[in-house]
Every structure is written in C-alpha cells, then in structure tokens.
Amino acid sequence: NAGVTQTPKFRVLKTGQSMTLLCAQDMNHEYMYWYRQDPGMGLRLIHYSVGEGTTAKGEVPDGYNVSRLKKQNFLLGLESAAPSQTSVYFCASSSGDWDEQFFGPGTRLTVL
Amino acid sequence: GESVGLHLPTLSVQEGDNSIINCAYSNSASDYFIWYKQESGKGPQFIIDIRSNMDKRQGQRVTVLLNKTVKHLSLQIAATQPGDSAVYFCAEMRGNKLVFGAGTILRVKS
Numbered sequence: 662n663a664g665v666t667q668t669p670k671f672r673v674l675k676t677g678q679s680m681t682l683l684c685a686q687d688m689n690h691e692y693m694y695w696y697r698q699d700p701g702m703g704l705r706l707i708h709y710s711v712g713e714g715t716t717a718k719g720e721v722p723d724g725y726n727v728s729r730l731k732k733q734n735f736l737l738g739l740e741s742a743a744p745s746q747t748s749v750y751f752c753a754s755s756s757g758d759w760d761e762q763f764f765g766p767g768t769r770l771t772v773l
Numbered sequence: 774g775e776s777v778g779l780h781l782p783t784l785s786v787q788e789g790d791n792s793i794i795n796c797a798y799s800n801s802a803s804d805y806f807i808w809y810k811q812e813s814g815k816g817p818q819f820i821i822d823i824r825s826n827m828d829k830r831q832g833q834r835v836t837v838l839l840n841k842t843v844k845h846l847s848l849q850i851a852a853t854q855p856g857d858s859a860v861y862f863c864a865e866m867r868g869n870k871l872v873f874g875a876g877t878i879l880r881v882k883s
Contacts, residue, residue: 665816701781703830703862704817709867719870728792749776751816758869 662687665765667752673771674742682737682768684752692755693735694719694762695727697748704751710735741773781860783878794877801844805866808837808848811876812859817856820848820861839856871881 665686674680684693691712696704697718706719710729724746726738735754739746748767753762786792798806804825809817823830823837823846830837836849846863860876 699873703864705873706870709870720872729823739827754817759866761819761822764818766814767814769872 665752665754665763666689667750667765667768669768670766671769673773674739675773676743678742679738679740680742680770681739682750682752682770684735684754685733686735686752686754686763687733688754688756688763689732690754690756691732692757692760692762694753694755695725695728695735695737696751696753697721697746698751698767699748707737707750730733737762738768742770744772746770747772781876781878784881785880785882786853787855788855788881788883790853792848792853792857792879794848794850794861794879796846796848796874796877798844798846798863798865800865800867800872801841803865803867806837806839806846807864807866807871808835808846809862809864809873810857810859811862817862827842850879853879853881856882857881 665742668683692707695707698704708727710716713732727734749767752765755762807822808820811817821832834851838847858881862876864871864873
C-alpha cells in the first residue's frame, strides 16, 4: 500500500494563478482532510470530506475549494493564488472521526 | 526539509535520557487527544492517543498523561534516541475535527 500520496511535491505560482493539488489514498478511508502548515504553527484544517461526494469547511477555508468525486481522491484548488497561501499543504485520511489520521508527505507551495 | 519549527519551544535531551513534552489545551469539552511526530520533510505520524476517560496510556517507549483538571497533556519518551529528534504536536478532537497545537522541537544530543 502506498498510503496517502500527494502531487505535486513542490510548486511555485505567481499571484493570481490557479492550481489543483491532488491527494490519493489506497486504504479505502471514508474521511479525507486538507491542512496547511505555516512556520511556528500547528496544522490548520482547510476543508474535509466525510465521504465521496461530500465536502465541508474547516478552520481556514477562504480562498480554497475542494472536490471528492471519487472516494480515493481529494482535490484542493486555489482559484486565484495569493502570497498568503504560501505554505506546506498536507492531506490526510482516516476511517472515521476518532480514528487515526494518516498523512501524506506534503506539498510545498510558494506564491510570488 | 520544510522549516516548520521556527519559533517553536525546543527541548534538548541527551541520548538515553527520558524526555517529557508538555501541551496545554483550552477546551474542557475535548475528549480525545493525540500526539503526532513530524520529522523534517515528512507528514505528521501518529504516536499515541488517549481518551478523556483515562489518565494514562502507555505504548512502546512512550507514555501519555492526561490531567483534565488543569487541561494538560504530556508525552514521555523513555531512553530517548537520535531517531526521536522531530517536532511533536499534540492535537485535541473538538467535535469531529482535530485541532493541533503549535508543536515542540525535540533535539537529541549524542
């Protein structure tokens, strides 16, 4: 099993550009999450999904959109990137609310 | 690796000593807590969890203590090894979402 994978690993964008980060998991997990991690801070939840076709807002959803068209994939989109979105993005998946979350290796995004 | 440790509290321990990493949480209604370890350039990795109906839980070389009276959580690592060097995060479950603390850097001196 690959676990949780994320693509790309690194990306540099200019302000106003758009992009999509892809998260994939092969553990048949129902729940998937997108977090961002900034220097000196813990992870903050952007959006999450409790099943295929469902999404919900987390703590810091503004400027991001998500889609969960397939159970194994969770996409995070930035429609118009801003320098404030420079961060490391982590995807995670779990079987349920109170189950262990498995994290991907992260995507480092820089917005110039 | 990613520079996620800027301005975080740092604990330096000698190899072989025990480490204690502390965490304060704010929501007295939180009833599930988890410790994660994050090595440079990697995603967080689950270490151990504890539910609010327990005061202590032990794993392999790790122990988590929960003091609900003062809303304090600690992670004890026995016989700390160089491979334990990482950033450690506590997280609390609020509703159905995990809320992470800022983290503590653990440096192990050989």
